[in-house]
Amino acid sequence: MLKQMEGSRAVAEAVGLCRPEVIxxxxxxxxxxxxxxxxxxxxxxxxxxxxxxxxxxxxxxxSVAIGSSAAGARSYTATASQGLxxxxxxxxxxxxxxxxxxxxIGNRALGAPINIWNDHSxxxxxxxxxxxxxxxxxxxEAVDLHIQAFRLAEEISCPVMVNMDGFIxxxxxxxxxxxxxxxxxxxxxxxxxxxxxxxxxxxxxGAMVGPEVxxxxxxxxxxxxxxxxERIPVIAExxxxxxxxxxxxxxxxxxxxGAELIVLALGSVNGAIKDVVDQMRADGHKVGSITVxxxxxxxxxxxxxLLQGVRRIVVVEKNLSLGxxxxxxxxxxxxxxxxxxxxxxxxxxxxxxxxxxxxLQECFTKALAGTLEELHFLDLDWxxxxxxxxHARSERRSGPVxxxxxxxxxxxxxxx
Amino acid sequence: xxxxxxPEQKVKxxxxxxxxxxxxxxxxxxxxxxxxxxxxxxxxCGHRACxxxxxxxxxxxxxxxxxxxxxxxxxxxxxTGCLEVFTTPYPETSWQIPWMHSLFGxxxxxxxxxxxxxxxxxxxxxxxxxxxGDGGTMDxxxxxxxxMFERNDDVLYICYDNEAYMNTGVQRSSATPxxxxxxxxxxxxxxxxNSFNSGKNLPLIAMAHNIPYVxxxxxxxxxxxxxxxxxxxxxHGARYLHIHVPCPLGWGSxxxxxxxxARLAIKSGLFPLIEAEHGMVTATVPIRQPVPVTDYLKxxxxxxxxxxxxxxxxxxxxxxxxxxxxNIKRFNLVRKEAPRV
Ligand SMILES: Cc1ncc(C[n+]2csc(CCOP(=O)(O)OP(=O)(O)O)c2C)c(N)n1
Ligand code: SF4
Ligand SMILES: [Mg+2]
Numbered sequence: 017m018l019k020q021m022e023g024s025r026a027v028a029e030a031v032g033l034c035r036p037e038v039i040x041x042x043x044x045x046x047x048x049x050x051x052x053x054x055x056x057x058x059x060x061x062x063x064x065x066x067x068x069x070x071x072x073x074x075x076x077x078x079s080v081a082i083g084s085s086a087a088g089a090r091s092y093t094a095t096a097s098q099g100l101x102x103x104x105x106x107x108x109x110x111x112x113x114x115x116x117x118x119x120x121i122g123n124r125a126l127g128a129p130i131n132i133w134n135d136h137s138x139x140x141x142x143x144x145x146x147x148x149x150x151x152x153x154x155x156x157e158a159v160d161l162h163i164q165a166f167r168l169a170e171e172i173s174c175p176v177m178v179n180m181d182g183f184i185x186x187x188x189x190x191x192x193x194x195x196x197x198x199x200x201x202x203x204x205x206x207x208x209x210x211x212x213x214x215x216x217x218x219x220x221x222g223a224m225v226g227p228e229v230x231x232x233x234x235x236x237x238x239x240x241x242x243x244x245x246e247r248i249p250v251i252a253e254x255x256x257x258x259x260x261x262x263x264x265x266x267x268x269x270x271x272x273x274g275a276e277l278i279v280l281a282l283g284s285v286n287g288a289i290k291d292v293v294d295q296m297r298a299d300g301h302k303v304g305s306i307t308v309x310x311x312x313x314x315x316x317x318x319x320x321x322l323l324q325g326v327r328r329i330v331v332v333e334k335n336l337s338l339g340x341x342x343x344x345x346x347x348x349x350x351x352x353x354x355x356x357x358x359x360x361x362x363x364x365x366x367x368x369x370x371x372x373x374x375x376l377q378e379c380f381t382k383a384l385a386g387t388l389e390e391l392h393f394l395d396l397d398w399x400x401x402x403x404x405x406x407h408a409r410s411e412r413r414s415g416p417v418x419x420x421x422x423x424x425x426x427x428x429x430x431x432x
Numbered sequence: 433x434x435x436x437x438x439p440e441q442k443v444k445x446x447x448x449x450x451x452x453x454x455x456x457x458x459x460x461x462x463x464x465x466x467x468x469x470x471x472x473x474x475x476x477c478g479h480r481a482c483x484x485x486x487x488x489x490x491x492x493x494x495x496x497x498x499x500x501x502x503x504x505x506x507x508x509x510x511x512t513g514c515l516e517v518f519t520t521p522y523p524e525t526s527w528q529i530p531w532m533h534s535l536f537g538x539x540x541x542x543x544x545x546x547x548x549x550x551x552x553x554x555x556x557x558x559x560x561x562x563x564x565g566d567g568g569t570m571d572x573x574x575x576x577x578x579x580m581f582e583r584n585d586d587v588l589y590i591c592y593d594n595e596a597y598m599n600t601g602v603q604r605s606s607a608t609p610x611x612x613x614x615x616x617x618x619x620x621x622x623x624x625x626n627s628f629n630s631g632k633n634l635p636l637i638a639m640a641h642n643i644p645y646v647x648x649x650x651x652x653x654x655x656x657x658x659x660x661x662x663x664x665x666x667x668h669g670a671r672y673l674h675i676h677v678p679c680p681l682g683w684g685s686x687x688x689x690x691x692x693x694a695r696l697a698i699k700s701g702l703f704p705l706i707e708a709e710h711g712m713v714t715a716t717v718p719i720r721q722p723v724p725v726t727d728y729l730k731x732x733x734x735x736x737x738x739x740x741x742x743x744x745x746x747x748x749x750x751x752x753x754x755x756x757x758x759n760i761k762r763f764n765l766v767r768k769e770a771p772r773v
Contacts, residue, residue: 067548072579079538083545222533223520
């Protein structure tokens, strides 16, 4: 059924259709509307047989989900940014225990300086946690990915994080084709764990493991991701067959035929990138793009096939690994190992900075001309940076940079 | 509970290698769960606890009693700590019950999740307990514990209080008594041992949540401990049991003195045995003849520096005596009733 609705509300309804049995809720922007929506759905009885638990922290949110999932209940939570960091220890624990929890991240920047707007720093901080990490391009895809996420998580016994851009998606009203309950029920069978906490079959879970098999245990966790590389496209195909639209999968190429330049990105910015691709194609440039939907596991082979022989590769990403650059770009380089293709990184949209089509097009044009820097910061205000660096050199001062910059502004000092 | 006319229990000796018949000689009603051949042996032999470990003893009694009270329908969640480490060295486990360890600070929340799963699955008979050391309970797990209390989740949380972070080698926790030597409060300098802080009384904090049941227990009063677990399991909602468990390694006491040390903590008034329901004290175990705190302190090397004489030490010992005296006053512990311990 087509409905005009907020992304968060749509995700809440989609999660509800998955018949979760335990939902743990804790507020943080821009995720909050999702758990608010779920609390309504549970209270109204539209999600039946479900425990909605208001916890005292994100650490508890995921910990409660760990307990309920280990006891055989389909479990869900959602968070963002500082909340994801606050639950970090439990994030690793959930995947180490192989618990098929699904968690939505309304992607948001990390402090300090505290910033509530969108980027991908939060998800990237957990990239090695063992969770499957999927990125939605639109609210429709966010809806669809949640339904696929439960299926995937329970098939391979591994938690799944569904990432959707904070505000840009979570708070955007779009037309959503909301699946029907029977459709979801046919696609997603009830959760039947291989092993669980059960007095009839007592097991000890979470024992201490020493050097003798720890590495093997970790390899097997890695192996789940290798399995996921195979299952993600299969599940996406089945989804398409049942629901009639393409959503999810590992990657989605757009107009890559004969492309000299291919742009890669995670999440909603792919919409703008595709528009730029269309414009540039119209102007006769051989440009295409690839939406990376599955960031963990990372589709090395699928990307290598598409990127082989492409002259220029640009990765637009909303994160910055301080001291090295873009994380997605480094992963893309890994898919091209042994090949001599340069991969350019465009760091964009940090802390909610708007990414304009104009700015993107300028980057792509430069890339085609061979004049783009290897690590480029989109729309950086170099004036502010030069001023701050100058003062830092002239006055020995330590302390928070953001506050220093603010002070300089208030003092009206424009001397450089 | 077995009744008076029940057939005499068959006698079986305690776990391997001991000849203790124990309380099988007393009236059937008064026998402990441990005296029964049908006890679940939830925490069975072979674990790696130190000799004389109070925590291992307390856990065995507590869990077997909980198993009997729930007709063996029990799931346990364990915080990181000695109990977790000494019971589950891969690939072995001493637990005969469904048991899970997740993290150091989240046992109460994980247990809340298990309880939620049981509710949603309609498995009312399956009950959940969480357990951890004083560090996992009072320090790092305190937020999750308070949340579990406040939501009144159907979980019995058991804290095994050995008054320090033992698993990492005896560091100070918020349960470490004043003046005690630990690896991070060495017996050095002008103020040796732990500082004279104001302390943290978790049973009272638990009571402030108005939860259905809060109790303190000790390995020196095992009947009382079992009775409290049984009472706790007869109730629903959040319940808290705080068990005093001497740690020979950390306290510098002799392994064979574990029970004696625990008993002197009760008799001196330093560890009051209380029970409370919905925030009101309902019972306390009386002390007939209190003993001076030094009787308790002198069995433990962690307090050795206090007992070397001098004015300063006398002042500190008096301060510790005041703590005990205040407990006695607060809970009206010195009464003429027959002592239970
Ligand atoms: C987040 C975290 N911090 C620290 C540790 C290290 N650690 C493991 S057990 C432990 C001490 C446990 O003390 P307590 O809870 O009192 O239990 P005990 O070992 O004394 O029974 C510590 C500090 C950890 N595992 N996780
Ligand atoms: S260190 Fe203490 S608590 Fe830990 S096993 Fe040994 S005696 Fe028990
Ligand atoms: Mg301890």
